[in-house]
Amino acid sequence: MMFDANTGGGSNDVQWCFSQVKGAIDDDVAEADIISTVEFNHSGELLATGDKGGRVVIFQQEIENKSQPQCRSEYNVYSTFQSHEPEFDYLKSLEIEEKINKIRWLPQKNAAQFLLSTNDKTIKLWKISERDKRPEGYNLKEEDGRYIDPNTVTALRVPVFRPMDLMVEASPRRVFANAHTYHINSISINSDHETYLSADDLRINLWHQEITDRSFNIVDIKPANMEELTEVITAAEFHPHQCNTFVYSSSKGTIRLCDMRASALCDTHSKLFEEPEDPSNRSFFSEIISSISDVKFSHNGRYMMTRDYLSVKIWDLNMESRPVETYQVHEYLRNKLCSLYENDCIFDKFECCWNGNDSVVMTGSYNNFFRMFDRGQRRDVTLEASREGSKPQQVLKPRKVCADGKRKKDEISVDSLDFNKKILHTAWHPQDNVIAVATTNNLYIFQDKVN
Amino acid sequence: MINTTECAVDAQSLISISLRKIHNSRTQRGGIKLHKNLLVSYVLRNARQVYMNEKYAEIYRMQQYEEVMTVCNEIQELNPLDLAEDCEEQRGDCCGNGGVSEPASLCCALLPVSQLVAVQSAHMQPPSACSAPLSLQSDEVCKETEPSFYQSCCAEAYPVSNCEFSPVNNLHCNKTTVLDLDTHVVTTVENGYLHQDCCASLQQCCQGAQYSGKKRKVDFEYYISDIEEVPDFTPCKRAKFEDCSYANSEHLDTSNISNLISIFGSGFSGLVSRQADIEQALALNGQFCSKQALSSLGAMTRAIVAF
Numbered sequence: 001m002m003f004d005a006n007t008g009g010g011s012n013d014v015q016w017c018f019s020q021v022k023g024a025i026d027d028d029v030a031e032a033d034i035i036s037t038v039e040f041n042h043s044g045e046l047l048a049t050g051d052k053g054g055r056v057v058i059f060q061q062e063i064e065n066k067s068q069p070q071c072r073s074e075y076n077v078y079s080t081f082q083s084h085e086p087e088f089d090y091l092k093s094l095e096i097e098e099k100i101n102k103i104r105w106l107p108q109k110n111a112a113q114f115l116l117s118t119n120d121k122t123i124k125l126w127k128i129s130e131r132d133k134r135p136e137g138y139n140l141k142e143e144d145g146r147y148i149d150p151n152t153v154t155a156l157r158v159p160v161f162r163p164m165d166l167m168v169e170a171s172p173r174r175v176f177a178n179a180h181t182y183h184i185n186s187i188s189i190n191s192d193h194e195t196y197l198s199a200d201d202l203r204i205n206l207w208h209q210e211i212t213d214r215s216f217n218i219v220d221i222k223p224a225n226m227e228e229l230t231e232v233i234t235a236a237e238f239h240p241h242q243c244n245t246f247v248y249s250s251s252k253g254t255i256r257l258c259d260m261r262a263s264a265l266c267d268t269h270s271k272l273f274e275e276p277e278d279p280s281n282r283s284f285f286s287e288i289i290s291s292i293s294d295v296k297f298s299h300n301g302r303y304m305m306t307r308d309y310l311s312v313k314i315w316d317l318n319m320e321s322r323p324v325e326t327y328q329v330h331e332y333l334r335n336k337l338c339s340l341y342e343n344d345c346i347f348d349k350f351e352c353c354w355n356g357n358d359s360v361v362m363t364g365s366y367n368n369f370f371r372m373f374d375r376g377q378r379r380d381v382t383l384e385a386s387r388e389g390s391k392p393q394q395v396l397k398p399r400k401v402c403a404d405g406k407r408k409k410d411e412i413s414v415d416s417l418d419f420n421k422k423i424l425h426t427a428w429h430p431q432d433n434v435i436a437v438a439t440t441n442n443l444y445i446f447q448d449k450v451n
Numbered sequence: 452m453i454n455t456t457e458c459a460v461d462a463q464s465l466i467s468i469s470l471r472k473i474h475n476s477r478t479q480r481g482g483i484k485l486h487k488n489l490l491v492s493y494v495l496r497n498a499r500q501v502y503m504n505e506k507y508a509e510i511y512r513m514q515q516y517e518e519v520m521t522v523c524n525e526i527q528e529l530n531p532l533d534l535a536e537d538c539e540e541q542r543g544d545c546c547g548n549g550g551v552s553e554p555a556s557l558c559c560a561l562l563p564v565s566q567l568v569a570v571q572s573a574h575m576q577p578p579s580a581c582s583a584p585l586s587l588q589s590d591e592v593c594k595e596t597e598p599s600f601y602q603s604c605c606a607e608a609y610p611v612s613n614c615e616f617s618p619v620n621n622l623h624c625n626k627t628t629v630l631d632l633d634t635h636v637v638t639t640v641e642n643g644y645l646h647q648d649c650c651a652s653l654q655q656c657c658q659g660a661q662y663s664g665k666k667r668k669v670d671f672e673y674y675i676s677d678i679e680e681v682p683d684f685t686p687c688k689r690a691k692f693e694d695c696s697y698a699n700s701e702h703l704d705t706s707n708i709s710n711l712i713s714i715f716g717s718g719f720s721g722l723v724s725r726q727a728d729i730e731q732a733l734a735l736n737g738q739f740c741s742k743q744a745l746s747s748l749g750a751m752t753r754a755i756v757a758f
Contacts, residue, residue: 097481120481182485201485232486251486284465284501287493291486338461341494342468347487 014433015449016396018389020074022059023442025387035438037425041105041113044429047075047436048115049443050100054084056117056170058128075445079128081170084119096121102187104196106209114173116196120183123198125174125209133161179205179215186236192243199236199248206260218266219248219258234349235295242301249306253277253290255315273304273315275322285337285346293349298358299430305361307352310334312363312373327373327380330365332403332414345419353428364423367412368439369399385423385437385444395449462502469495 024033032053039048047059060078087096097120106114112129137159140148182201189196197218198205204219219236223229231252239245244260256269277286289309297304303324306313310331313323329350333340340346345366352363364370365382373380382399389396402411425438433448469491476483476491 092482094482095480099481183481229489232489234486251489284462284494284497286497288490291490338465341465344472347490 016383016433016435016446017449018391018394018396018444019434019447020445021387021390021442022057022075022077022445029441033441035425035441035443036099036101037103038427038436038438038443039103039105039115040427040429040436041115042107042430044431044434046078046105046113047427047445048103048105049436049438050083050103050117051441052097052099054082054086054098054100054119056081056083056100056103056115056126058168079168079170081126083117083124083126083172084122087121089121101184104187104189106189107193109193116187116189118184118187118198121177121180123176123184123187123207124172125176126170127173128168128170131167131169132164134164135159136162174209174212176207176212176215179207182232185234186248188237188246190238190243191241195243197236197238197246199233201232204233204236204246204248204266216264218260218264220265220267221250234292237295237297237304240297240299240301247295247297247304249292249295251291252287253292253308255292255295255304255306257317271317271320273320273323275313281334283337285341288341288346289337294351296352296354298354299356300358303358305352305354307350307363309346309348309350312352312361314361314375325375327361327371329363329371330401332401333366336414340419343419345422348422348424350423351425353426355428355433356431362426362428362435364426364437366419366422367417368421368423369401370423370426370437383446385439385442385446390444393449396446462498462505465494465498466502469498 023035024030030053032051032055034052035049036052037048037050040046041048045061047061049057049059051057056079057077058079059075061075062073083100084098086098088094089096099119100117101120102116102118104116106116106125108114112127115126115128117124117126136143137157139153139156139159140150142148176198180198180200180203182203184198184200186199187196188199194209196207196209198207198215199219202220202222203217205215206218207215219233221231221233231250231254234249234251236246236248239247245257246260247255247257249255253274255273257271257273258266259270260266262268262270277290292306292308294307295304302317304315304317306315306323307329310333311329312327314325314327316324337346350364352361354361359376360372360374362370362372368385369382370385371380371382382401383396384399397410400408400411401417402408402413405413407413421439423437423439427436429435435446437444437446472491473488473495476488
């Protein structure tokens with residue numbers, strides 16, 4: 001991958017500017033509009049979001065405007081479609097939510113784009129294709145579709161394709177259903193470009209992209225006696241290069257790396273990544289805050305990152321005993337865990353992401369704050385996604401939370417934080433310093449200042 | 452380390468908050484979330500452990516205080532003859548067969564005064580010979596009273612407030628109700644004495660703590676909506692212990708919480724380590740016969756403290 005000099009810079013090199021915000025302005029948030037997943041495609045040209053209403057909105061980056069080089073191209077709506085609908089499982093008397101849990105783009109093979117989207121139970125493969133030509137000049141049909149009386153036809157002509165306004169169509173090509181008893185939390189596409197995995201609370205299944213009526217179970221942690229259940233699977237991902245390797249994280253704070261060559265059922269891990277708990281930090285909520293909410297491989301495949309409630313950890317795949325780096329996201333919340341338990345915030349599942357060259361990692365927090373950690377420079381920054389800072393090209397001011405009582409100017413005290421404004425989903429462009437940050441129902445796009 | 456001195460009250464509120472969350476999750480859209488409820492059950496377990504530790508510590512402190520008082524009283528006004536007769540009489544009733552070979556005086560000397568008092572109070576209740584407190588002194592005594600202890604208690608109605616009869620009412624009278632979800636036996640811890648107040652099923656009680664595998668499997672499978680095992684639920688039994696267990700519940704919806712506990716308690720048993728409880732109790736109270744107390748509640752007890 002080629003990176004230009006501006007990309008991958010540390011947080012002190014990069015000044016982040018507001019670029020765009022998508023979504024409703026009013027404070028009254030409709031539940032269906034809550035963004036539940038954000039994902040760039042492999043080139044970064046397309047940005048997909050899923051919401052609680054089961055819709056997928058895809059934005060496309062326009063070709064750079066050469067006359068305005070200081071303004072990087074914008075993302076505009078490319079396609080919108082209803083991916084999943086609410087369903088009812090009559091056998092269990094359960095409603096199945098239409099909320100999109102994850103979207104993953106397939107590598108592009110032809111002119112069309114493909115993505116996988118999933119709700120709690122069903123995964124769908126969508127084809128997004130463009131139509132910018134249409135056939136004209138039929139012999140038996142008028143342009144408006146009316147049929148011509150054959151008796152009036154005196155000459156024949158061959159229909160030709162003529163340009164038309166661009167139309168983007170999304171059509172479901174495959175539906176992968178009825179393979180998960182529990183709620184699906186992850187999907188991950190294999191580097192072999194043929195298979196993908198889907199993970200629920202207790203099982204991981206391997207699918208072929210073309211075959212919908214069959215999947216292979218590769219991990220099953222359901223105990224024989226459900227009363228002995230002690231942990232669930234929280235996230236899973238294939239290695240970016242090794243098609244036989246995948247990892248899954250658990251609610252106990254462990255990560256297991258599995259090799260599919262070892263056996264058909266990968267219940268036995270090849271590696272177990274676990275950091276011993278610090279006994280001085282023991283509390284009622286130790287189990288909750290150690291539960292891993294997201295796991296992501298680095299682009300180079302040497303590291304993986306995990307997110308638990310208070311921290312981000314970077315693991316070297318060759319060292320299982322402890323992470324190589326740990327970053328505290330919002331340590332000031334450690335004393336507030338009881339309140340966060342009461343209002344359910346402690347169960348929020350934050351995601352994390354790498355930048356293009358794995359030098360910086362990013363994750364969300366509360367009060368619409370998000371954090372970036374520069375691994376090389378050992379610096380971190382807290383930024384805010386808000387309408388106040390949303391003038392075009394306005395540089396984002398670093399924010400600071402004051403944990404003790406001595407609040408300095410421009411700092412925010414812990415008690416003033418708005419826990420209803422949370423950033424759970426963030427995404428980083430695969431090559432450039434462009435980030436997509438989802439607040440509750442708005443999508444913010446920031447980019448680095450181009451000089 | 453969880454700061455237990457401040458947390459006994461917090462533990463109570465955490466338990467009720469957690470139970471409420473589990474209850475609410477049943478009506479949430481999209482079905483019960485296994486992950487979230489698993490995490491809530493961990494909090495519940497932690498809070499329960501802290502709460503029970505606090506209770507045991509309190510009981511132990513009370514016992515120590517009373518033992519000191521006993522020694523003082525004995526020094527001052529001891530009439531060995533009278534005291535021995537009383538002890539023998541009561542001990543005989545209490546221990547059933549009377550197979551214990553210890554002399555009366557020794558027995559009395561072994562029993563702290565608080566126990567004597569409780570034995571007296573027990574005799575005020577019909578008709579149980581062996582409603583004696585479970586926290587007996589020596590291992591031999593404990594073992595022998597075990598079977599008859601269970602039988603006699605079945606006849607008792609709940610809630611009988613032993614506190615009213617007991618002279619230890621002068622002391623702080625704490626009652627904590629423990630519901631054993633395997634045997635559906637409700638036990639009250641009162642100033643350190645465990646009484647079995649009632650049971651949903653007479654047979655179960657008399658047979659000792661019998662593990663009803665089916666019933667345990669029931670509720671958790673139902674709870675997670677897994678259709679692989681069919682629930683085998685008997686509502687009538689639930690109603691029975693609902694009445695007797697939760698008469699004293701204050702701010703929680705009794706029927707909902709009892710349903711909740713019956714569902715919850717039979718699940719996540721891997722989280723609840725009875726061994727850990729015993730070890731903790733033993734660590735706190737060297738003399739306190741908690742090991743016997745807990746073991747007598749059954750081989751696979753999954754008790755949850757209810758309020």
